[in-house]
Amino acid sequence: MWCVLSHLLMPMGCGMDHDMNHASGSEQSDTHPESAIEILKKRYARGEINKQEFEERKKDLV
16 A cells, blocks of 8 residues: 555655756756856845945955
8 A cells, every 4th residue: 555655656756846946947057157247136136235335345346
């Protein structure tokens, strides 16, 4: 009985794992690594750094 249940539930677990990896963006790093300026823009957009920090760091990168 347990053997049958484990065979039915195992594919669901594998599918959920694949969906979680895809949603977290872990596959994105393999195909297109982000540039430093892209990361900086995202940090500014999320509010992690203010405008002054953004401009100073952007100067360093350019």
